[in-house]
Amino acid sequence: MAIDPKKIELKRYDDGMPSVLRKPTVYQALHFYRKSEVLVQLTKRFCERFLPKYGDRTVDQMVQAARSIKQNIAEGCTDGQTSTETELKLLGIARGSNKELLEDYKDYIKHHDIKEWATANKGRFDRLRAFAKEHSDVEDYMPFFDRWSDEEMANCALCLCHMVDKAMCSFIEKKDRDFVEQGGIRERMTAARLDQRASQKEIIERQQEEIERLRAEVASLRRELAEIKVGRGGDSGGSGTPGISGEPRISG
Numbered sequence: 001m002a003i004d005p006k007k008i009e010l011k012r013y014d015d016g017m018p019s020v021l022r023k024p025t026v027y028q029a030l031h032f033y034r035k036s037e038v039l040v041q042l043t044k045r046f047c048e049r050f051l052p053k054y055g056d057r058t059v060d061q062m063v064q065a066a067r068s069i070k071q072n073i074a075e076g077c078t079d080g081q082t083s084t085e086t087e088l089k090l091l092g093i094a095r096g097s098n099k100e101l102l103e104d105y106k107d108y109i110k111h112h113d114i115k116e117w118a119t120a121n122k123g124r125f126d127r128l129r130a131f132a133k134e135h136s137d138v139e140d141y142m143p144f145f146d147r148w149s150d151e152e153m154a155n156c157a158l159c160l161c162h163m164v165d166k167a168m169c170s171f172i173e174k175k176d177r178d179f180v181e182q183g184g185i186r187e188r189m190t191a192a193r194l195d196q197r198a199s200q201k202e203i204i205e206r207q208q209e210e211i212e213r214l215r216a217e218v219a220s221l222r223r224e225l226a227e228i229k230v231g232r233g234g235d236s237g238g239s240g241t242p243g244i245s246g247e248p249r250i251s252g
Contacts, residue, residue: 022084027077032167034136035160036070036094039101041138042160045145046153050108062104068097069164084179091172095165102161105154114151116158125155132159 027033043066047059076090109116117125135141141156148156 022081024081025077027074030073030077030167030171031136032164032171033070033073033077035132035164035167036066036073036098038136038138038141039157039160039164040066040070042066042141042145042153042157043101046150046157049146050150050153058104062101065097065101065104069094069101072097073168080175084175088172088175088179091168091175095168095172098161098165098168102158102165105157105161108150109154109158112150114154117155118158125159128156128159132156132163 040063043062047062051059051062053059072090072094076087076094079090080087106116115121117128144156145153
């Protein structure tokens, strides 16, 4: 089904000209981006405290997976101004990295025989989830990075990964629907050109109307001027000085 260019929402510059660029997403304000920043710092500290510093590739994999989530969200949202395809692709990569990190923490919990609170300690999990739901900034978690045990840090990471994934799914679905309804860069370019042509046509029509109004005004003034000239001509023909020949002659 073809997209009606008139239904595409276009951003406009200050002078009214339409833009083909989408409204930018302030990714720094997105809760799942902010939580991804928490995951980066939490994972770095987790690896420093509980995994071997040398000889274990898991450390690099976990840190890189956490970083990939954050970086691909930022890049995807930025590129989304010009390309929905690139945005969706990068957000998909971010989701994949989030899943990878989730599995790494699950593997750690399994191999170290510690509890996953979502199934083994519902009370602690509910309190942790409530905290993570209300707090999305690194500063909120930093005081705990050196106090929590590996069990607490791993369960916090799992909780954050699930929240990031759920929020990203909703965000990607919205972007997908926007693309289906609004189209991509090509449709926006077409809509912007048609909008600009329509604006130019409207300007030309207004100018033509103004020209016609001025022409009518000039014609009216010319008629008034002609009437004034005719009136003055009639007055000069009937108000001459009386004939001198009729006056009595004075003899000298």
